[in-house]
Amino acid sequence: MAIPLLDAIDIEGKVITGDALPTQRTLAVYLVEKRKAHCHFTVKGNQPTLLSDIEFQFRNRREPDYIDLAPLDHGRIETRKIWITTELNNYLNFPHVGQAFAIERHCIDKKTGKCTCEIAYGITSQSPLEAHAKSVLTTNRGHWSIENSCHFVIDWNYDEDRSRIRTGYGPENMTRLRRFAVGLIKSKGVSSVAQKMRQLTLNVRLVFDCLRMTKNSCAAARP
Numbered sequence: 001m002a003i004p005l006l007d008a009i010d011i012e013g014k015v016i017t018g019d020a021l022p023t024q025r026t027l028a029v030y031l032v033e034k035r036k037a038h039c040h041f042t043v044k045g046n047q048p049t050l051l052s053d054i055e056f057q058f059r060n061r062r063e064p065d066y067i068d069l070a071p072l073d074h075g076r077i078e079t080r081k082i083w084i085t086t087e088l089n090n091y092l093n094f095p096h097v098g099q100a101f102a103i104e105r106h107c108i109d110k111k112t113g114k115c116t117c118e119i120a121y122g123i124t125s126q127s128p129l130e131a132h133a134k135s136v137l138t139t140n141r142g143h144w145s146i147e148n149s150c151h152f153v154i155d156w157n158y159d160e161d162r163s164r165i166r167t168g169y170g171p172e173n174m175t176r177l178r179r180f181a182v183g184l185i186k187s188k189g190v191s192s193v194a195q196k197m198r199q200l201t202l203n204v205r206l207v208f209d210c211l212r213m214t215k216n217s218c219a220a221a222r223p
Contacts, residue, residue, distance in 0.1 A: 017143035020044035032096040058102040065133035077108040
């Protein structure tokens with residue numbers, strides 16, 4: 001399903017990132033061979049053999065190839081470590097593997113003191129000359145920043161993951177409406193989508209003004 005969407009845009013020389021679902025051989029071949037792009041995929045349980053091989057490679061991790069300390073302004077202390085290798089390039093049953101990697105994320109909630117540790121595995125078609133450890137980690141973080149700015153915002157404000165709309169085109173249509181609403185709010189340059197939604201909920205006139213359906217009557221609605 002991703003290929004027809006990518007056909008419409010210029011991706012030559014770009015790095016296309018994907019979570020576990022698009023980690024598919026067909027897509028990797030399409031990106032590297034046909035479109036002259038790079039792929040950066042997360043490996044999870046839907047590719048069990050691939051995941052097992054990468055996990056085995058990193059089972060006895062030594063010093064990480066790079067460590068990143070996130071800024072301390074988000075209510076948590078985050079440390080990310082990455083290990084990369086080219087030793088599996090000719091072994092993995094997956095096309096165009098330039099490097100395999102493991103990323104370990106430690107997080108401490110500054111309020112509760114709760115500690116969590118997650119580890120993720122992945123592959124990239126970029127060679128060590130094209131992407132060192134820091135660059136691979138940056139690309140991986142960039143993928144999740146997109147995920148957080150899209151899905152997380154919608155799920156947080158609309159509780160989409162627990163939606164009971166499941167019949168026919170209902171889920172698809174509701175998702176489009178939610179994304180349209182979030183996109184409209186973001187286009188106003190607001191700093192918090194949730195805060196703006198609460199403001200609109202309390203003043204219906206503001207909704208019409210935001211949609212430009214009436215002449216502006218609320219100063220707060222003006223850009």
